[in-house]
Amino acid sequence: MVGNNSNGRPKKVVVLIGYFDTFSGYQEIGLARSLAQDYEVHVITSDQVNPIFTDEHLGRIGQPRRYTELTGKYCDANIIRLPSRHVRAMAFNRRVGSTLAALDPDIVIQMMPGQIMPSLATRASGGKPRAVIFGDNRAMWAYLSPFQQKVKEVVFTLTKGLVYWLTVRKAAVVLCYTQDTRNRLRKFFSGVPSHLLPLAFDDEIFRYDQRLRDEVRAEFGFTESTRVFLLVGKYKREKRFEEFIEAFGELRRGGSDSRLLVVGPSLEQLRGVLDSSSLTGGAVIVAPFADHARLNALMNAADVGIWPAMPAITIQQAMGSGLFVVINDDDLVGHLVQDDRVGMKILGLADQSPEQMAQALDSAVRRLAVSSRQERASINHWLSIDGLGRRVIDLLANPGETRES
Structure with a gap:
């Protein structure tokens, strides 16, 4: 699957x-x-x-x-935009099949078939190796009552489920x-291996950038021994x-030389808990939401990041x-940590008490010595855009049996 065709040209992927x-x-851009x-x-x-x-x-x-x-180019990829009709988040064009057939690809990748347009080209793929990619569709179920979910499941099965x-x-x-999407849609997979x-x-x-790490830690006055925890994201209760x-306050009361770097929420949004806590002397630093370059710098400066709930x-x-x-060890993010050298996934983290979270933070600090920062970044490369295309092609070549990773 990987490399050139028998005629020596690079394989054509649509x-x-x-x-x-x-x-x-979004993911399709990186892919x-x-x-x-x-x-x-x-x-x-x-x-x-x-x-x-x-x-x-x-x-x-x-x-x-x-x-x-x-028509145009994006990072050497050729973009073909077909004039289409649109209904909500669905796009329709009758020429998608003939456009695909004319390209005569070696590999076909259909992303987000619920947008309809990718699905319209299925018959035109000519039996070429195909990968079908589904995004995270939990939002359409999140705010429904159990009864509403059952009704939606029936309607969904008879409409988009059939398309899938x-x-x-x-x-x-x-x-x-995510594993959540996989669990919801598995019945539509017809026994095709899924990953x-x-x-x-x-x-x-x-x-990872050691220079950035040193610069930002110096900016905030962190010493070499200071353990810095990171909490990042838009504020939601x-x-x-x-x-x-x-x-974090519990951990500090235990004598930990640590700081908390909060990126995203405003000081006003956190004032209540900060005023009622015993955290003083710059123990908590609240930084405004940053652009990607600054966010990467702040992440490099920290030692441990925690996401108590929500992906x-x-x-x-x-x-x-x-x-x-x-x-959290759940079906939305638990699969991200596949090596205990790069992180901890804790079942029920979203429901833990502050005391239990403090114990988790203490365990995380003790595990930092198991691997270097550079080693963790290297292990995590499989999650990068650079590794994304290879992972798709490798799974197309060797789909095997359905795996949980």
């Missing part, structure tokens, strides 16, 4: 997806960039921006809702962003930031910097 917005940084390092890559997509982006957001970045240039089944049939492999393909971090931005700050791409980004991570 990626089909309803929306391909390079400004988004096209990664594959283009080794293959001739063509992306067939619609001529419209993903409706998830509001007009206000597009106005701020100067991006029209509909693309006027229907027809798309996956005779594919070589199915790839899912996990987590969201990838951009390794051109998020990486469900993320349990308050409980973690209490846990976030910042976990993978932190792992790219070699940060030791503490995450």
